[in-house]
């Protein structure tokens with residue numbers, strides 16, 4: 001999944017997250033399991049492989065319902081859940097994020113003295129998490145075992161898979177990173193922003209690479225997604241093997257990538273897979289996900305037919321689609337102007353890494369030329385497809401963009417689907433664009449966007465190719481993952497067992513006796529990021545912000561004699577976001593009276609009352625009065641100054 005900035009976000013922060021903020025997590029601290037650290041054992045990272053290159057492979061593609069024994073049974077385990085017989089030599093799979101949200105994907109695989117980490121993503125904060133820019137995963141479990149970490153593997157370069165790298169990497173003692181070309185470029189860019197790129201141990205791997213990291217034998221396979229170079233991962237240990245699909249879809253005509261290598265996936269399946277961890281983002285959508293080629297054809301048709309200026313808003317990580325748009329623009333004698341920081345950065349990186357196939361000089365940064373050139377020769381490629389507050393498209397719609405003024409005759413294409421929660425913001429942007437004179441085409445009008453995630457028929461195909469003993473849906477909220485299991489159950493061989501890990505921090509164990517869910521819970525809370533602080537705000541701070549945002553704040557200032565606890569004068573009242581007290585003198589007077597009376601009563605009953613208790617009692621009294629009088633619950637802060 002690609003995550004995008006929400007309407008409330010600044011260009012570099014903020015975002016959308018669908019679940020609520022409060023999660024009552026009572027994770028017990030797990031016992032430390034590691035023994036002596038073991039050195040890094042990268043034995044091989046070969047570039048030569050045995051993988052059929054090129055297009056859709058022949059054979060082993062059709063999913064079969066008939067049980068098929070794995071051809072290379074490396075240990076022949078039978079899935080069972082009987083705890084009594086469960087062995088001590090275990091491979092533990094621990095998703096620390098990505099199970100309760102779309103985003104923040106990170107998973108640890110632990111076998112004896114070795115840990116492999118897959119992805120390190122962030123997620124954006126929901127509108128209920130006031131002021132929080134984004135969320136990173138809780139990696140305290142890994143921090144306590146950082147000597148065991150042999151490497152971090154990345155499936156692809158989306159922010160929900162790499163976006164927490166600047167937080168995770170230093171905390172885990174800078175373990176080596178393994179990623180494909182584009183993901184590696186994006187990781188490097190992100191680390192550079194935080195001056196961590198020089199020390200990072202960046203290793204290029206592709207679908208042909210084989211690694212031996214500690215006890216783990218690791219291989220990769222090519223999948224398609226909405227960003228090039230996405231890979232699934234195969235990991236084998238002495239007690240069991242796992243396949244992690246990463247985010248994937250099957251696309252026979254992708255924009256810039258090569259199609260999925262089915263033969264390779266079937267080959268991985270024939271190794272005998274104990275556990276398959278599968279992307280659930282579109283598990284509730286029937287059929288097949290459309291190909292990126294269909295989007296290109298539709299965009300080409302629109303670009304050819306349109307006479308006026310064209311503005312296309314899309315996701316800046318859709319490197320393949322952007323490349324297609326620029327090529328179509330060049331063919332139609334249009335210059336492409338890039339608008340929005342991430343669009344400019346990603347196109348630059350794509351050019352540097354060799355992903356761009358368009359003629360040189362076709363693309364330029366946005367400037368006033370886009371207003372003065374003949375409209376039929378201009379195409380503006382911009383961020384802001386989700387209606388984000390400060391994005392380039394929103395600024396254009398508001399008439400606040402520094403270079404572009406929307407005018408009669410402009411056509412705006414929104415080549416994206418709204419992420420749930422962003423619909424209203426997008427409608428606002430569309431209304432404003434129309435008000436400025438533009439015509440807007442969205443995915444509702446024509447097929448100008450496709451998802452990057454497998455629909456149900458593609459998921460079934462993945463199961464048919466891998467034929468795991470057990471499967472665990474990942475990447476998605478609980479209802480998506482439960483739906484995923486129900487859907488696969490209807491077609492899968494009954495011997496294929498489903499396990500649902502309900503929450504982040506749940507642990508799956510594989511031993512020679514089988515696969516089971518452990519009773520153990522590993523800490524997996526949300527680490528909130530606000531500005532430069534990681535995890536320095538928690539539920540209390542957010543709750544305070546919420547109270548203040550809803551009903552404001554009332555500060556009561558008491559001047560009293562310390563000994564007698566008599567008030568020297570009437571309390572002062574200061575408020576923000578509560579009432580404009582100058583215009584509500586009566587209320588202010590009443591609050592002051594209640595506060596005075598409460599102070600006198602409390603202190604006369606107990607002159608030695610500790611300050612903390614006195615403040616608590618005052619807060620309760622004033623709060624009760626305001627609630628009864630106005631049905632409001634502002635934050636009350638009593639301040640007591642003794643003479």
Ligand SMILES: [Zn+2]
Pocket residue numbers: 001002156158225247452
């Ligand atoms: Zn993704």
